[in-house]
Amino acid sequence: MSLRTFILGLSASFGIAWLAIIVVPFIKMRDLAPVQLTEAADGTTGIFFPKRSGRVADGAQIYAENGCYLCHTQVVRPTYAGNDLYRADWGGLKADPDRGDTRRETNAYDFFGEKFAQIGVSRMGPDLSNLGRRVESIYAVGKDPSQWLYAHLYNPRQEPQRWKSTCPSFRFLFTERKITGNSSDDALPFGRHGNKELIPDSDAKALVSYLLSLKKDQPVPASMNFGPPKKKG
Ligand code: HEC
Structure with a gap:
Protein backbone atom coordinates (compact mmCIF):
# COMPACT_ATOMS: atom_id res chain seq x y z
CA MET A 1 0.00 0.00 0.00
CA LEU A 32 -35.25 23.86 13.12
CA ALA A 33 -38.20 24.62 10.91
CA PRO A 34 -41.49 25.18 12.71
CA VAL A 35 -43.81 22.18 12.65
CA GLN A 36 -47.30 22.72 11.33
CA LEU A 37 -50.19 21.26 13.29
CA THR A 38 -52.88 19.63 11.17
CA GLU A 39 -56.59 19.57 11.81
CA ALA A 40 -56.90 15.88 10.89
CA ALA A 41 -54.11 14.53 13.11
CA ASP A 42 -53.87 17.09 15.91
CA GLY A 43 -57.38 18.49 16.06
CA THR A 44 -56.04 22.01 15.75
CA THR A 45 -54.08 24.15 13.31
CA GLY A 46 -51.18 26.56 13.69
CA ILE A 47 -47.55 26.12 14.59
CA PHE A 48 -46.07 23.91 17.30
CA PHE A 49 -44.12 26.06 19.71
CA PRO A 50 -42.71 24.22 22.73
CA LYS A 51 -42.58 26.28 25.93
CA ARG A 52 -40.40 25.82 28.99
CA SER A 53 -40.44 27.79 32.17
CA GLY A 54 -37.66 28.21 34.70
CA ARG A 55 -34.04 29.31 34.59
CA VAL A 56 -33.32 27.22 31.52
CA ALA A 57 -30.26 29.02 30.15
CA ASP A 58 -28.23 29.75 33.29
CA GLY A 59 -29.40 26.55 35.01
CA ALA A 60 -28.16 24.51 32.04
CA GLN A 61 -24.79 26.15 32.47
CA ILE A 62 -24.54 25.13 36.14
CA TYR A 63 -25.67 21.62 35.13
CA ALA A 64 -22.80 21.50 32.63
CA GLU A 65 -20.23 23.07 34.96
CA ASN A 66 -20.88 20.43 37.60
CA GLY A 67 -20.62 17.53 35.19
CA CYS A 68 -24.14 16.20 35.71
CA TYR A 69 -24.11 15.20 32.03
CA LEU A 70 -21.28 12.76 32.74
CA CYS A 71 -23.66 10.40 34.54
CA HIS A 72 -27.12 11.60 33.52
CA THR A 73 -28.62 11.57 30.05
CA GLN A 74 -31.46 13.69 28.77
CA VAL A 75 -32.56 11.69 25.83
CA VAL A 76 -35.37 9.17 25.66
CA ARG A 77 -34.25 7.06 22.74
CA PRO A 78 -36.50 5.68 20.04
CA THR A 79 -37.55 2.13 20.82
CA TYR A 80 -35.44 0.65 18.01
CA ALA A 81 -32.37 1.92 19.87
CA GLY A 82 -33.30 1.04 23.46
CA ASN A 83 -36.16 0.43 25.85
CA ASP A 84 -36.13 3.92 27.40
CA LEU A 85 -39.83 4.51 26.81
CA TYR A 86 -40.64 1.53 28.99
CA ARG A 87 -38.40 2.52 31.93
CA ALA A 88 -40.45 3.85 34.82
CA ASP A 89 -41.46 7.43 34.09
CA TRP A 90 -38.42 8.35 32.01
CA GLY A 91 -40.18 9.45 28.84
CA GLY A 92 -43.04 11.08 30.74
CA LEU A 93 -45.49 9.79 33.30
CA LYS A 94 -47.16 6.47 32.70
CA ALA A 95 -50.23 7.64 34.59
CA ASP A 96 -50.38 11.42 34.75
CA PRO A 97 -53.45 12.36 36.81
CA ASP A 98 -54.62 14.85 34.16
CA ARG A 99 -53.24 13.65 30.86
CA GLY A 100 -52.91 9.88 31.27
CA ASP A 101 -49.91 8.32 29.59
CA THR A 102 -47.59 11.16 28.52
CA ARG A 103 -44.55 9.08 27.55
CA ARG A 104 -42.85 9.95 24.28
CA GLU A 105 -39.42 10.04 22.67
CA THR A 106 -37.16 13.07 22.91
CA ASN A 107 -37.01 15.37 19.89
CA ALA A 108 -34.73 18.26 18.98
CA TYR A 109 -37.30 20.85 20.12
CA ASP A 110 -36.95 19.60 23.71
CA PHE A 111 -33.70 21.53 24.03
CA PHE A 112 -35.26 24.83 23.17
CA GLY A 113 -33.53 27.68 25.02
CA GLU A 114 -30.39 25.68 25.81
CA LYS A 115 -27.12 26.43 24.08
CA PHE A 116 -26.10 22.76 24.10
CA ALA A 117 -28.33 19.73 24.08
CA GLN A 118 -27.31 18.02 27.33
CA ILE A 119 -27.85 14.55 25.96
CA GLY A 120 -25.20 13.19 28.31
CA VAL A 121 -22.10 11.07 28.13
CA SER A 122 -23.01 7.96 30.12
CA ARG A 123 -25.94 6.64 32.06
CA MET A 124 -24.74 5.95 35.58
CA GLY A 125 -27.88 7.55 36.97
CA PRO A 126 -31.44 7.80 35.66
CA ASP A 127 -32.35 9.85 32.61
CA LEU A 128 -33.39 13.34 33.68
CA SER A 129 -35.52 14.38 30.66
CA ASN A 130 -38.64 14.36 32.82
CA LEU A 131 -37.12 14.82 36.26
CA GLY A 132 -39.33 17.86 36.98
CA ARG A 133 -42.43 15.73 36.43
CA ARG A 134 -41.14 12.86 38.59
CA VAL A 135 -40.25 15.13 41.48
CA GLU A 136 -43.60 16.92 41.40
CA SER A 137 -45.82 13.88 40.87
CA ILE A 138 -43.92 11.04 42.52
CA TYR A 139 -41.11 12.02 44.92
CA ALA A 140 -42.56 15.12 46.57
CA VAL A 141 -46.33 14.81 46.21
CA GLY A 142 -48.06 17.64 48.01
CA LYS A 143 -44.73 19.15 49.08
CA ASP A 144 -42.47 21.83 47.66
CA PRO A 145 -40.61 20.03 44.81
CA SER A 146 -37.62 22.37 45.02
CA GLN A 147 -37.00 21.28 48.63
CA TRP A 148 -36.71 17.67 47.47
CA LEU A 149 -34.10 18.69 44.91
CA TYR A 150 -32.11 20.82 47.36
CA ALA A 151 -32.07 17.90 49.79
CA HIS A 152 -30.91 15.54 47.02
CA LEU A 153 -28.14 17.88 45.90
CA TYR A 154 -27.00 18.38 49.48
CA ASN A 155 -27.06 14.71 50.39
CA PRO A 156 -28.19 12.19 47.77
CA ARG A 157 -28.09 9.44 50.41
CA GLN A 158 -30.53 11.11 52.79
CA GLU A 159 -33.60 9.05 51.86
CA PRO A 160 -33.35 5.51 53.31
CA GLN A 161 -34.03 3.82 49.94
CA ARG A 162 -31.19 5.82 48.33
CA TRP A 163 -28.58 4.85 50.93
CA LYS A 164 -26.21 3.47 48.33
CA SER A 165 -26.68 6.27 45.79
CA THR A 166 -23.46 7.13 43.98
CA CYS A 167 -24.75 10.57 42.96
CA PRO A 168 -22.18 13.03 44.33
CA SER A 169 -23.12 15.47 47.04
CA PHE A 170 -22.96 19.07 45.88
CA ARG A 171 -22.55 20.72 49.29
CA PHE A 172 -20.39 23.48 47.89
CA LEU A 173 -23.55 24.93 46.33
CA PHE A 174 -24.84 25.71 49.84
CA THR A 175 -23.67 27.92 52.67
CA GLU A 176 -24.09 26.91 56.29
CA ARG A 177 -24.12 29.77 58.71
CA LYS A 178 -24.98 30.68 62.25
CA ILE A 179 -28.37 32.27 62.76
CA THR A 180 -27.96 35.73 64.16
CA GLY A 181 -31.24 37.49 64.73
CA ASN A 182 -33.98 36.36 62.34
CA SER A 183 -33.47 33.31 60.20
CA SER A 184 -33.08 33.91 56.43
CA ASP A 185 -36.12 33.60 54.16
CA ASP A 186 -34.07 31.32 51.92
CA ALA A 187 -33.07 28.93 54.73
CA LEU A 188 -33.86 25.31 53.88
CA PRO A 189 -36.15 23.61 56.42
CA PHE A 190 -34.14 20.34 56.36
CA GLY A 191 -30.91 22.22 57.00
CA ARG A 192 -31.80 23.79 60.33
CA HIS A 193 -29.76 22.33 63.17
CA GLY A 194 -29.56 24.12 66.48
CA ASN A 195 -28.55 27.66 65.70
CA LYS A 196 -27.23 26.82 62.20
CA GLU A 197 -29.09 27.31 58.94
CA LEU A 198 -28.43 26.22 55.38
CA ILE A 199 -28.80 28.65 52.48
CA PRO A 200 -28.71 27.59 48.81
CA ASP A 201 -26.28 29.69 46.76
CA SER A 202 -27.40 31.36 43.56
CA ASP A 203 -25.96 28.49 41.50
CA ALA A 204 -28.03 25.99 43.48
CA LYS A 205 -31.16 28.06 42.87
CA ALA A 206 -30.53 28.24 39.11
CA LEU A 207 -29.79 24.51 38.98
CA VAL A 208 -32.94 23.56 40.87
CA SER A 209 -35.07 25.83 38.71
CA TYR A 210 -33.55 24.18 35.64
CA LEU A 211 -34.09 20.68 37.02
CA LEU A 212 -37.75 21.50 37.68
CA SER A 213 -38.08 22.72 34.08
CA LEU A 214 -37.20 19.23 32.87
CA LYS A 215 -40.62 18.19 31.68
CA LYS A 216 -39.98 17.00 28.19
CA ASP A 217 -43.34 15.32 27.76
CA GLN A 218 -45.49 18.17 26.53
CA PRO A 219 -47.81 17.13 23.70
CA VAL A 220 -46.15 17.23 20.29
CA PRO A 221 -47.73 17.20 16.83
CA ALA A 222 -48.87 13.76 15.74
CA SER A 223 -46.14 13.69 13.09
CA MET A 224 -43.50 13.79 15.87
CA ASN A 225 -45.29 11.72 18.48
CA PHE A 226 -43.66 8.38 18.98
CA GLY A 227 -44.80 6.91 22.26
CA PRO A 228 -45.79 3.46 23.43
CA PRO A 229 -48.94 2.22 21.72
CA LYS A 230 -51.97 3.55 23.58
CA LYS A 231 -54.63 1.11 24.74
CA LYS A 232 -57.90 1.56 22.95
CA GLY A 233 -61.18 2.08 24.77
C1 HEC B 1 -20.82 10.05 39.30
C2 HEC B 1 -22.05 10.05 38.55
C3 HEC B 1 -23.07 11.13 38.85
C4 HEC B 1 -22.94 12.49 38.69
C5 HEC B 1 -21.70 13.28 38.25
C6 HEC B 1 -24.22 13.05 39.01
N1 HEC B 1 -25.10 12.05 39.35
FE1 HEC B 1 -27.04 12.30 39.87
N2 HEC B 1 -27.26 10.30 40.14
C7 HEC B 1 -26.26 9.37 39.93
C8 HEC B 1 -26.79 8.05 40.24
C9 HEC B 1 -26.00 6.75 40.14
C10 HEC B 1 -28.13 8.23 40.63
C11 HEC B 1 -29.11 7.12 41.05
C12 HEC B 1 -29.09 6.92 42.55
C13 HEC B 1 -29.97 7.92 43.25
O1 HEC B 1 -31.17 7.81 43.14
O2 HEC B 1 -29.43 8.83 43.91
C14 HEC B 1 -28.40 9.64 40.55
C15 HEC B 1 -29.62 10.22 40.84
C16 HEC B 1 -29.91 11.56 40.68
C17 HEC B 1 -31.21 12.15 40.88
C18 HEC B 1 -32.49 11.42 41.26
C19 HEC B 1 -33.18 11.04 39.97
C20 HEC B 1 -34.38 10.16 40.13
O3 HEC B 1 -35.30 10.30 39.33
O4 HEC B 1 -34.40 9.32 41.03
C21 HEC B 1 -31.09 13.48 40.62
C22 HEC B 1 -32.16 14.54 40.71
C23 HEC B 1 -29.71 13.73 40.27
N3 HEC B 1 -29.01 12.53 40.32
C24 HEC B 1 -29.21 14.96 39.96
C25 HEC B 1 -27.90 15.21 39.61
C26 HEC B 1 -27.39 16.52 39.29
C27 HEC B 1 -28.21 17.78 39.24
C28 HEC B 1 -26.05 16.38 39.06
C29 HEC B 1 -25.06 17.48 38.77
C30 HEC B 1 -25.05 18.61 39.67
C31 HEC B 1 -25.75 14.95 39.19
N4 HEC B 1 -26.88 14.27 39.54
C32 HEC B 1 -24.49 14.40 38.99
C33 HEC B 1 -24.98 9.62 39.49
C34 HEC B 1 -24.44 10.87 39.25
Missing part, protein backbone atom coordinates in the same frame (compact mmCIF):
# COMPACT_ATOMS: atom_id res chain seq x y z
CA SER A 2 1.41 3.36 -0.97
CA LEU A 3 1.51 6.23 1.48
CA ARG A 4 -0.97 8.08 -0.70
CA THR A 5 -3.58 5.29 -0.51
CA PHE A 6 -2.99 5.01 3.21
CA ILE A 7 -3.57 8.74 3.82
CA LEU A 8 -6.61 8.76 1.54
CA GLY A 9 -8.07 5.72 3.29
CA LEU A 10 -7.42 7.20 6.71
CA SER A 11 -9.06 10.53 5.78
CA ALA A 12 -12.03 8.71 4.28
CA SER A 13 -12.58 6.53 7.39
CA PHE A 14 -12.56 9.49 9.75
CA GLY A 15 -14.02 12.00 7.29
CA ILE A 16 -17.15 9.98 6.50
CA ALA A 17 -17.84 9.35 10.19
CA TRP A 18 -17.31 13.06 10.95
CA LEU A 19 -19.68 14.05 8.13
CA ALA A 20 -22.39 11.61 9.19
CA ILE A 21 -22.19 12.12 12.93
CA ILE A 22 -21.27 15.80 13.26
CA VAL A 23 -21.79 17.82 10.10
CA VAL A 24 -25.07 16.42 8.76
CA PRO A 25 -26.92 16.47 12.15
CA PHE A 26 -25.57 19.97 12.83
CA ILE A 27 -26.86 21.31 9.52
CA LYS A 28 -30.20 19.55 9.98
CA MET A 29 -30.78 20.62 13.56
CA ARG A 30 -29.19 24.02 14.04
CA ASP A 31 -32.12 25.88 12.55
